[in-house]
Amino acid sequence: MDVVGFWTRSWISDDGTAVRKLLAPDVEVEWNLDAPVDDEELMQVQHRIAAFADSVTVTGQTVAEDGAAVVYDLTAPFGTARMIEFLAVVEGRITEVRQVYDVTSTDRYFPGLYAN
Template sequence: MGVVDFYVGSWIADDRGGVRRVLAADVEVEWNLDAPVDDEELVQTLHRIAVFADTVEVVSRAPAPDGVALVYDMVAPFGTARMAEFLTVAHGRITEVRQVYDLVAVDRFFPGLYDQ
């Protein structure tokens, strides 16, 4: 199983240790949530999604020479939100994570996801 598959499987299964194992020590993280982000906040947000969502499914995958773009459907009790994620991989670790959330759906169906 590749690094990306391990990362995806780990966060969907709420295995925070697994997620941390494949993130580079100096991983760069960016997202469009209205909250500060670093690797620990990324892991905590993925944890909150994993425990609240009924299901999380990769609905699209586009490989690139240095990583992959993924689109997820995150099904919550009251509806579905979508997230796109762009991962860069080098030397067996994820070095960059870029996440773009459907903010309207996240606010509606995942209330409090990123409220600090």
């Protein structure tokens, strides 16, 4: 199975059930947003992006045997923010998710995205 491709298609299409199946029970999640993160918060933010964005486009990807780096453009009604995601994959499950957002653009074009 193409875990990384299935992951990107699943969260972009707002398929939370598929996303949950891909995450290892002890998945480690980190990001540079000014909010604490765990797998539930990650899924909530991905849902908000999928629901609000005009489009989410994979603009670049580097895949290795044990994971990938994926670059996304998150296009909102008034502009585009970029996010880079680093995934670690073990035995078909995602064990680590590291997301780096262009915080200035994210705050401008996706206001309240990660507010609790």
